[in-house]
Amino acid sequence: MVGQSLECYATVALPVSISKLLYKYHTSLPQLAFQSFLRLNMSMAIINSFGNIGLYILLLSWFLVSAVRVWGRPATFVQDFQITWSESHIKQIDQGRAIQLILDQNSGKPHHDLNLFLTPLFVIPYAKEEKSFTAGCGFASKEKYMFGRVSMKIKLIPGDSAGTVTAFYMNSDTDTVRDELDFEFLGNRSGQPYTVQTNIYAHGKGDREQRVNLWFDPSADFHTYTIMWNHHHIVFYVDDFPIRVYKNNEGKGIPYPKMQAMGVYSTLWEADNWATRGGLEKIDWSKAPFYAYYKDFDIEGCPTPGPTNCASNQSNWWEGAAYQALNAIEARRYRWVRLNHMIYDYCQDKSRYTVIPPECLAGI
Template identity: 45%
Template sequence: MVLKMTLVVVLFSSILAAVAYGGNFNQDFDITWGDGRAMILNNGNLLTLSLDEASGSGFQSKNEYLFGKIDMQIKLVPGNSAGTVTAYYFSSKGSRWDEIDFEFLGNLSGDPYIVHTNVYTQGKGDREEQFYLWFDPTADFHTYSILWNPQRVVFYVDKIPIREFKNMESNGIHFPKDQSMKIHSSLWNADDWATRGGLVKTDWTKAPFTASYRNFNASEACIWASGNSSCGPLGSSSPKSRPKNWLNENLDSTDQKRLKWVQKNYRIYNYCSDKKRFPQGLPQECANTT
């Protein structure tokens, strides 16, 4: 009980202590679809995506990245958002692509949002974990981060780790480390599966649905261009500007406690526990997870 209360205090302290930072959406991103439903506002400091019955909308980063830590503050669709999905993810190109996903599944008013996460390697996904959030993600902006280095991928919410996917290439499991990725986000209708497995459909009388973005931060990420990294070669003793978390072998003890707290109290689905889905045996990497 003492540990749980301490972690609650830490959670709220982290939110209150969030640093104001941000890139410029005009400089960092391109609107890719939506026919005017995506807008960059406030001199590039705010971006909004909208969805109505005709179309959703989306954007992607101008740069490609290979490793680093990247933050985005998002305020999700308020009210009855059932059937909608707000996706925020990294993805490479091609038929054997890598991808790191946050997807926020809309809800009926008063029900919690579900945060759906996935990791694709060489075109293979099926590594879903889902969580409830411990706050209302529609009332204000919250920070969603991905730490991606050669050892691990870590998903964070307000600086709290919720999921870790480790490099297990030594066991023959692919890890996303060879393909640069762009950052993407989209707001779209997925009422065939998003809310209660598709039982709850989108209420178009509530449209347009809108999600908002601000304070993109890629200051600790490595831009990949023309076969070169802005951080210099991996293993270099004097890289140009290596993000401080690149070579962390493990999450520190505080983050490990936070991770366990979230997974114990808020994780609602873990593919590594779904024996019905994998009757021939759980995926190989599940033998190395708890």
């Protein structure tokens, strides 16, 4: 009852920024402590007695700081994620606040006494006498989420990274009917621009690739990559620049991911049969090991299993009016990216699609 009453107070009576803060720290842990409940009630009693708005702000700030101190914590790898692929090639840095993924010819190599090994998405048969396998490593969130926002800061492979793919994505793990939202960073030969490919699967149907050349060197420093997913649209961000928008056009008969919770995944793997110039540029193992870095993990959404009404709650901050469409600044940035840096859009690929996909006609 304590958590429910405070959640209601936060979503109804407080500004969006404060509501968002309370939501973030409330839903990630079981319930607010009774001590802060008493503090809030004491604050309200004082306000009723003195009617001082300045005192109200001061005491409200005191309550919020208390809530953050007691229930807030920075996301760390150990608490929120688990290794799913090649444990020996994943290292924790800064007490689990950052992760190093390592790719070499032994990444993802199966044990010799096994006939199968797992990747994050599928099982690959493996013959004991052969050395054929996909080199790679990866990790995933311990929970799945319905709607919300996920982001990570990533520093990509420097120099010659041709044939590699560094990925950050959400996936429902439901095979032929899976939902999936992909960031895939395609390696390049030295001096060439880094390309990020996005893709969207809805009810098992994908093949919605778009590619953008990044306008900076993503291997020189960390940059923030974000997926915003609500009932209205899906937006992929690079720092504060939207690079892709996929609108909910279910009213026009177009599938939209909204029925399946998705986990958060990050992988680094060998894909030189397609990743760089359509597979013409192969991975140069003499340049290995290849390193990619992840930090500042941030997941704000409805965990499953969890409260049954969370995903449908229109009071969740990511469902608010400010997040139902791009604002004016974001719209300008989105147009700039598409005009100056987009190099492939499946909607424009007439050699691949003789009939324009319906979501392209509906306006995505």
